[in-house]
Amino acid sequence: MPNPDTRYRRTARLIHWAMAILVLxxxxxxxxxxxxxxxxxxxxxxxxxxxxxxxxxxLLIVLRALYRWRHPPAPLPGDLPAWQHRAAGVSHVALYALLFLVPIAGYIRVMAGGFPIETLDWLGVPSLVPRSDALAEVAKTVHYFGGIALALLIATHIAAAAYHGIIRRDGVFSRMWPPFAKHGG
Ligand code: HEM
Structure with a gap:
């Protein structure tokens, strides 16, 4: 049973699982x-x-990053091998970076290409990028390779979560699961 104090707060878990479903x-x-x-x-x-x-x-990744900045997670278990500590740190930073980069590139690809984003148009939000086919092409390439990198990283992330939850059973998986259990705000 994990020490309840090492668990992510409820808000962090809700955002995590909402994003997981949407990205998948x-x-x-x-x-x-x-x-x-x-x-x-x-x-x-x-x-x-x-x-x-x-x-x-x-919007969710911005919210999540701000929430994490205000509420840093508890450290990982001390008996975790040093390389796994490092791998977790590097992969989490890379996940955040790609979760910003990929949708931003998608947004630029659509807006610079002169296409609609229906909800933003409906809300009257103006385009933040100029109309440019060259920019749209660059953004399309970034979106494509960023999307592949994100998919690979997510597969690794799921494998690592399964390793902790099924093989090591060290409470790391339960830091983020379940989405709704009470702990913190
Ligand atoms: C985490 C968020 C996102 C992920 C994981 C994602 C992933 C992907 C993937 C895997 C593709 C297929 C790439 C290809 O075969 O060309 C794609 C295509 C596309 N995405 Fe996204 N995307 C995200 C966000 C967005 C956003 C926010 C927009 C625009 C508002 C967007 C617009 C597009 C467009 C227009 C294409 C077609 C590319 C083209 O051929 O022009 N995406 N996306």
């Missing part, structure tokens, strides 16, 4: 919607989902 939906949606031969109505629905939920994700 974004990757297959993003891949599927650019496949040649996909039916037009399905493609439109996937684009609508991908762009608008992507903007929500961008």
């Amino acid at each position: 939906g974004m990757i297959p949606a993003g891949v599927a919607m650019v496949q040649p031969g996909i039916e037009r109505s399905v493609q439109n629905a996937l684009f609508l989902f991908h762009k608008n939920v992507g903007v929500v994700l961008l």
